[in-house]
Amino acid sequence: MTIPPAPTPITAAPTPSTPATAGRGERPRLLGGSPRLAFVLRRLLRAAVSLAIVLVASFFLVHLVPGDPVRAALGPTVSPEAVEALRRSLGLDLPLGQQFANYVGGLFTGDLGVSVSSQRPVAATLAERLPTTLMLSVLSFLIAAVGAFPIGVATAVSARGGRRRAVDLGVSGFLGILIAIPNFLLAVLLISIFSVGLQAFPPAGWGQPSQVVLPVIALAIGPLAYLARIVHVEMLRVLDEPYITTARSKRLPGRVLYLRHALPNIVAASLTAGGVVLVGLVAGTVLIETVFVIPGIGSTIVSSITTKDYPLIQGVVLVYAVLVLVANLVIDLALAVLDPRSTIAEA
Amino acid sequence: MRTRFVRTLLTPQGVAVSIGVLVVIAATVFGPILFGDAASARDIASRQQGASLAHPFGTDELGRDLFARVVVATRVSVLLTLGATGISVLGGVLVGVIAAVLPSLARRAVNAFIDILLSFPWLLLALFFSVIWGTTATGAMLAVGFAGIPVFGRLVSTLASSVAGSDFVHAARILGSGPLRTATRHVLPNILPPLLVNMAVHASVTLLSFAALSFLGLGVQAPEYDWGRLLNEGSRRIYVDPMAAIGPGIAIVLTGVVFSLLGELFSERRRNAPLRAVRRRTRAETRAIPVVSDTEPVARASDLRVSFRTEDGGLVERVHGVTLSIDPGEVVGIVGESGSGKSVTAMAIAGLLGPDSLVESDELRFRGIDMTVEPTAAERRRLGLEQAMIFQDPLSSLNPSLSVGRQLREVSEIHGRVPRPAALKRAVDALNLVRIPDPERRLGQLPHEFSGGMRQRAMIAMGLMGSPRLIIADEPTTALDVTVQRQVLRALRDAQRSTGAAILLISHDIALVSGFCDRVIVMRDGRIVEELAADRLEDARHPYTRGLIACVPDMATNRALPLPVIPTDTAATAVAESPEVRT
Numbered sequence: 029m030t031i032p033p034a035p036t037p038i039t040a041a042p043t044p045s046t047p048a049t050a051g052r053g054e055r056p057r058l059l060g061g062s063p064r065l066a067f068v069l070r071r072l073l074r075a076a077v078s079l080a081i082v083l084v085a086s087f088f089l090v091h092l093v094p095g096d097p098v099r100a101a102l103g104p105t106v107s108p109e110a111v112e113a114l115r116r117s118l119g120l121d122l123p124l125g126q127q128f129a130n131y132v133g134g135l136f137t138g139d140l141g142v143s144v145s146s147q148r149p150v151a152a153t154l155a156e157r158l159p160t161t162l163m164l165s166v167l168s169f170l171i172a173a174v175g176a177f178p179i180g181v182a183t184a185v186s187a188r189g190g191r192r193r194a195v196d197l198g199v200s201g202f203l204g205i206l207i208a209i210p211n212f213l214l215a216v217l218l219i220s221i222f223s224v225g226l227q228a229f230p231p232a233g234w235g236q237p238s239q240v241v242l243p244v245i246a247l248a249i250g251p252l253a254y255l256a257r258i259v260h261v262e263m264l265r266v267l268d269e270p271y272i273t274t275a276r277s278k279r280l281p282g283r284v285l286y287l288r289h290a291l292p293n294i295v296a297a298s299l300t301a302g303g304v305v306l307v308g309l310v311a312g313t314v315l316i317e318t319v320f321v322i323p324g325i326g327s328t329i330v331s332s333i334t335t336k337d338y339p340l341i342q343g344v345v346l347v348y349a350v351l352v353l354v355a356n357l358v359i360d361l362a363l364a365v366l367d368p369r370s371t372i373a374e375a
Numbered sequence: 376m377r378t379r380f381v382r383t384l385l386t387p388q389g390v391a392v393s394i395g396v397l398v399v400i401a402a403t404v405f406g407p408i409l410f411g412d413a414a415s416a417r418d419i420a421s422r423q424q425g426a427s428l429a430h431p432f433g434t435d436e437l438g439r440d441l442f443a444r445v446v447v448a449t450r451v452s453v454l455l456t457l458g459a460t461g462i463s464v465l466g467g468v469l470v471g472v473i474a475a476v477l478p479s480l481a482r483r484a485v486n487a488f489i490d491i492l493l494s495f496p497w498l499l500l501a502l503f504f505s506v507i508w509g510t511t512a513t514g515a516m517l518a519v520g521f522a523g524i525p526v527f528g529r530l531v532s533t534l535a536s537s538v539a540g541s542d543f544v545h546a547a548r549i550l551g552s553g554p555l556r557t558a559t560r561h562v563l564p565n566i567l568p569p570l571l572v573n574m575a576v577h578a579s580v581t582l583l584s585f586a587a588l589s590f591l592g593l594g595v596q597a598p599e600y601d602w603g604r605l606l607n608e609g610s611r612r613i614y615v616d617p618m619a620a621i622g623p624g625i626a627i628v629l630t631g632v633v634f635s636l637l638g639e640l641f642s643e644r645r646r647n648a649p650l651r652a653v654r655r656r657t658r659a660e661t662r663a664i665p666v667v668s669d670t671e672p673v674a675r676a677s678d679l680r681v682s683f684r685t686e687d688g689g690l691v692e693r694v695h696g697v698t699l700s701i702d703p704g705e706v707v708g709i710v711g712e713s714g715s716g717k718s719v720t721a722m723a724i725a726g727l728l729g730p731d732s733l734v735e736s737d738e739l740r741f742r743g744i745d746m747t748v749e750p751t752a753a754e755r756r757r758l759g760l761e762q763a764m765i766f767q768d769p770l771s772s773l774n775p776s777l778s779v780g781r782q783l784r785e786v787s788e789i790h791g792r793v794p795r796p797a798a799l800k801r802a803v804d805a806l807n808l809v810r811i812p813d814p815e816r817r818l819g820q821l822p823h824e825f826s827g828g829m830r831q832r833a834m835i836a837m838g839l840m841g842s843p844r845l846i847i848a849d850e851p852t853t854a855l856d857v858t859v860q861r862q863v864l865r866a867l868r869d870a871q872r873s874t875g876a877a878i879l880l881i882s883h884d885i886a887l888v889s890g891f892c893d894r895v896i897v898m899r900d901g902r903i904v905e906e907l908a909a910d911r912l913e914d915a916r917h918p919y920t921r922g923l924i925a926c927v928p929d930m931a932t933n934r935a936l937p938l939p940v941i942p943t944d945t946a947a948t949a950v951a952e953s954p955e956v957r958t
Contacts, residue, residue, distance in 0.1 A: 078491045085503070092507045208632050210583050212590055213624040216610045220617040231613075270772040274834075277727055278786050279750075279759035292776035311496035318591055319610070330591050333506055341506055348499055356494050367776075 064364050071360040075353050082349040087131050089345065090120070090338045101144050101336040114144065118339065140346070141339035143332075150343035154325060158347065160234060161317065161324035165309045167240070168248035172305060175252045177298075179203075180259025185286060187260075188267045200260070206253035212315040215246035219319070232321040243320045247312050251305040258301040262294040269293070296367040303359035310351050383640060392640050395633035402449035413443035432622035433615075435608065444605060445622050452601040453630070455516050456582045462520025463581070464574055467527020472558065474528070475535045486532060492525035500525075501584055505593050512601075515594035519584045523577060530573055534566040568641075575638030579631040586627045602627050672700040673845045673877045674724050677738040681719050684731045693719050694901045701845065706871065706878045708888030708909070710923065711898035717881050720898070721847050724879070725764060726750070742844055759790040763838025763876070765867075767850040769830035773822035779833050780818030786840045798840075805836035808873060809866040828859030832866045843876040850881055864891060885912075885920075886927045897923065 090097050098115045099106075115121050118141070119130055134140065140150035183199045209217075222242060223231035233239045266272065267290060275289045317326035325344050332340040383389050417437045427433070432441035474485040492500070500522035501515075508514035538544060539562055547561050588594035589603025590610075597604070602623040609619030681694040694716040701707050709717040722728050723739065726746040739746045742761060744754045766772040774782055780802055787798040799818070806814035809832035822830055831851060838846050848867060852860040868891070871878050882888050888895055889909045897905040897920045905917040915921050 074487075074491070077487075078494065081488075081491060089503065089506055094507075208635075209628055210587065210631075212587060213606070213627065216606070216613065216620045216624065219610075220613050220620065224614050224617065270766055270768060271774040273727060274764065274766065274772045274837075275774065277725060277762065277764035278790075278837075279755040279762075280785065280789060284785070284789065289774055289777065293774070295776075307494070307496050311498040314498060314502070315587055315591065329502060330593065333502065333510065333593055345499075345503060345506075349495065352495055352499065 068361065068364050071357060075357050078353050079350070082346065082353070083132065083135070086342050086346045086349070087128055089342060091124075093338075097336070097338055101338060117142075135346075140343040143340045144337045145332075145335050145340075146337075150339050153328065153340065154343055154347055157323055157325045157328055160322060161310075161313050161326055162351075164240075164243060164247065164313055164316065164322070164324060165306075167244050168251070168309050168312075169302075169306050171244065171248040172252040172255055172309075173302060175248075176255035176259055179252075179256040181263055181286060181291070183256075184260045184263030184267065185282075188264060200257070203253040203257050203260075206249055207257065209250065210315075211246050211250050211312050212319055214249060215243070215316055215319040218242045218246050234320070234322040234324075239320075243316050243322060246319070247309060247316045250312075251309055255298070255301055255305055259294060259298055262297045263290060266290045266293045296363065299359055299363050299366065303356060306355045306359065307352050310348065310355060388636065389640055392633060392636045395629070396637060399449065399453060399630055399633055402446055403453045404450075406446045406449045410443040410446045413440050415439065432618045435612075435619070441605070441609070441619055441622055444600065445602065445626050448601050448605055448623070449626070449630075451512070451595065451599065452582065452585065452603075452626075455512060455585055455595070455601065456578055459516045459520035459523065459581045459585065460574060460578045462517065463523030463527050463577065464570070466521065466524035467529075468531050468570075470524060470528035471531025471535055474532045475539065475558075486529075489525050489528045489532070493529060497522050497580070497584055498587060501588060502593070505588065510593045510596065512595045512599060515585065515588045519581055519588065522584070523581065526577065527570075527573070530570065531566065534569060535562055538562050538565045572638045572641050575641075576635050577638075579634035579638070582627065582631050582634060670703070671743075672702050674741050674879070675700040675738060676720075676724055676736060676740075679720065679723055679734070679736040679739060681716070681723050681728065682733040682735075690733060692901070694723070697898075697901075697903055699896060699903065699906075701877050701879060703844065704871075704875050704877055705894065706880065706892045707894050707896060708880045708882060708892035709896045709898055710882055710885045710888050712883055714900075715898040716901035717898045718849050719901075721849055721879055721881050725762060725847050726758070727764070756790045759786055760841030761844040763835075763841070763843040763846045765831070765834045765838060765846065765848040765851045768854045769827060769834055770822065772834065773830055775822055778819055778821055779825065782822075783818065783833070783837050783840055786837070791841060801840060802836070805839040806833070808839065808869055809833070809836045810862070810869075811836070826859075827855055828862050831855060831859075831863045835863070835866045835870050839870055839874060843870075843874050845877045845879065846870065847879045848881065850883070852887070853882070860887075867891075885923045 093100070096111075098111050098118065098120065102111055102114060119127055122130070138151050140154070142148065143150055143153060146153070179199070219231045219242065222228045229242050230236075230239050231242075272285070272289060275285050280289070313324060313326040314329060315326070316322070317324045318330050321327070325347055328340065329344040329348070331337075332344060384393055417439060430440050430442060432445060434440055435444070470485070470489070474482050474489075477485065501518045504518035504521045505514055508517045539557075544557060544561050547557055552561065585594060585601065586603035586606065589601050590607045592607060595601045595604045600608075605623040606620055606627070609616070609621075609623060612619050677698045679694060679697040680692060682690040682692040685691050697716070697720050699707075699720075709720065711717045719728070723734050723736075724741070724746070726741070728734060734747065736747060741758065744750060744758065750758060773779070780799065783802040783805060784795065784798040787793040787801055788795060791798075793801065802818055803814045806817060811817055811829055811832055817825070817829075817833075822833075825833060834851075835846075846867070851867065852863050855863060864887075867878065867880075870876070878892075880888060880892055885895070885897075889912050892909045895907055895909050895912065896903055897915075897917065899919050905915060905920045907915060907920075912920075912924060915924060
């Protein structure tokens with residue numbers, strides 16, 4: 029994973045392990061006494077506040093650029109009249125309050141402005157390219173999530189038994205290496221091996237199934253390894269819990285012991301890590317789309333920053349921010365459904 | 376402190392990290408001096424070459440040696456990384472300290488804002504800022520640095536509030552230390568070590584982000600170059616010379632790993648040493664299930680010895696040759712202080728010790744089943760049905776994610792092959808027996824919805840779901856208050872009467888054990904020191920047992936005198952020396 033988003037501070041409080049007692053009965057039971065509903069409402073409120081911040085930030089982005097953004101966008105050779113004309117057409121000559129009202133009003137009608145370089149409506153460009161980015165990140169996330177659990181559980185179980193130590197060390201080391209390799213580097217490596225060397229997959233482009241394989245692998249492998257390690261560590265923690273000794277004393281078969289008794293107890297931590305991974309994947313599309321020349325919003329943001337196409341930049345920043353908010357919200361809701369205890373535990 | 380530092384450096388990981396750090400520093404300081412000429416020398420004749428001995432990473436379109444360029448780029452890459460990390464740390468400390476000083480409401484607002492920023496991935500924040508500061512090396516440094524401020528803001532604010540809440544800071548305040556002095560003298564020194572550790576780890580992330588920005592063409596611009604820029608240029612020529620892209624990639628990954636290992640090396644977090652199996656238990660061949668008569672002992676151990684792995688790989692023996700046997704329906708208590716080996720003995724009899732232990736014995740049987748070997752499927756089934764365990768902490772020994780009903784039904788359904796409705800009926804009966812009201816509703820609840828005493832009674836009920844012949848209760852009442860203890864003991868007694876199972880009760884409370892059991896076994900330092908009928912405790916001959924009994928206060932105890940204690944050297948002749956270490 030290229031940019032492990034916000035590394036967890038090493039000394040920060042550990043994930044609440046047995047949240048059943050924490051905070052129980054201490055908080056005033058608002059909202060009909062359902063902690064789950066309160067949790068969901070809190071998260072919705074937070075998403076709304078985040079959205080407001082994102083709106084303001086993306087609006088002021090253009091105003092924060094030092095110097096004259098319109099001159100920067102057009103280059104030094106363009107006549108002052110053309111600069112003034114563009115300034116007027118972007119609405120940058122209006123009072124700030126008026127500009128903001130127009131901006132927000134435009135958003136509600138789906139109007140994100142017009143690209144400086146292509147003269148096309150920003151909304152149309154984004155609508156055309158968003159599905160590609162969504163498909164890329166969702167496919168990668170599914171592969172990471174589906175692959176991580178068997179690997180994490182299997183390595184934890186064999187490590188707990190004190191058996192196959194060499195295999196376990198090998199797998200952990202391998203996962204560590206995969207986590208350390210940034211995804212854009214992995215993408216370059218995959219191209220040099222599978223496209224240049226073996227000529228098995230095309231090195232760039234989008235549209236045919238064969239063109240999907242390498243980008244998805246490049247994007248999924250780091251998160252897969254990261255999730256697998258979280259599952260591994262969490263599983264080891266749970267297997268040391270007294271209730272697993274209770275389950276062992278009942279002489280339950282391994283399948284029941286690991287899948288029914290241990291697995292449900294790692295859901296909260298795995299989901300939280302899954303949220304980090306999903307958000308990281310969304311950001312990772314910026315790099316992967318650039319490497320594989322995929323026409324998604326990731327490659328768009330890079331090219332628009334290079335050409336200083338500010339309306340387009342604003343639009344893409346907004347869409348990415350909303351994607352992150354939605355990903356976080358989906359994970360929170362999944363947490364509330366799958367592990368109600370974590371909603372009680374949250375302070 | 377200093378010796379620990381040196382010791383950490385001398386571990387294999389420490390040596391590897393030190394070498395890595397030295398190499399990075401050397402390349403940063405001397406790289407441009409030693410390789411600067413080679414990196415800029417144009418040689419049109421040998422341009423665009425693949426990897427060779429003369430040019431390990433090949434040459435670029437102007438014939439410059441790429442290996443030299445990668446070495447020279449170390450300085451720019453590392454300095455930009457350090458600069459950005461510095462910005463993140465300074466900004467973070469500022470935000471964190473301001474947050475800590477603010478009144479409660481404003482502090483919560485700042486923290487909520489940090490939380491929101493943290494929910495955005497780094498790369499997106501960095502891209503946002505690089506729009507503002509432009510696509511130059513300085514702009515990228517500011518962008519990556521600012522993107523990291525929330526991380527350190529959150530860290531500093533968490534650390535500061537945990538330190539600020541500690542007793543010694545309160546003490547300093549009471550002694551008249553002002554806010555500024557408190558912050559600089561008492562709070563800051565205590566958050567510095569974790570801050571430094573996180574800085575190193577964060578530098579690794581910064582390095583990768585920088586590489587990513589330059590790779591996207593948004594960081595360092597030509598003719599300057601860092602590793603990301605070289606990777607960008609190299610990836611365009613991947614068909615001719617894969618090493619042109621892989622070379623800078625290796626530099627990025629290795630330096631990133633050095634930074635993050637440096638942080639991990641000095642972090643407080645100790646790695647869990649992987650469990651090492653002492654010896655694999657041999658799997659028994661398929662045997663006929665032994666026929667057990669109901670007059671034979673349910674459990675028998677003879678010369679039982681249990682050893683555990685120590686951290687340095689040796690073995691330490693905790694139980695030194697215990698011999699005991701439990702008759703059908705008998706209630707046996709084991710008493711002893713912490714560390715006397717009573718729980719380990721019970722776990723060995725139950726066959727539940729983990730792979731990090733070594734169990735040796737002349738004989739260890741449960742109703743004819745040899746517990747020294749891996750049980751067969753049929754034996755597992757019988758053990759599941761006929762053995763019941765009750766542990767000290769009823770909250771942690773019930774699975775928090777599964778309903779109580781499900782945990783109860785399991786044994787009947789899996790081992791007893793009872794269909795679900797019948798298992799449910801049985802579970803209701805079991806809860807009734809341990810006097811849990813409204814059992815149908817209770818079965819659908821999760822353990823945390825039960826009170827402590829009810830959980831322990833549910834554990835007892837769980838043991839009744841099979842056909843228990845032996846109930847092992849390891850300190851079943853220690854975690855409960857006195858009134859609840861009585862309910863739990865009554866439930867245990869009821870369970871024993873209704874099933875005729877034997878009970879092995881482990882406790883440190885000799886009064887409790889003598890009131891509940893038929894026979895009392897006194898253990899100390901891994902040995903049985905005395906064994907006697909519960910109603911003949913006053914006949915105890917062993918000084919340790921007499922000491923234990925003397926410690927129990929009764930109504931006649933003179934409250935003016937201190938309570939008696941057992942001297943540690945009591946009966947040094949009879950009781951073992953400290954557990955002998957075998958390697």
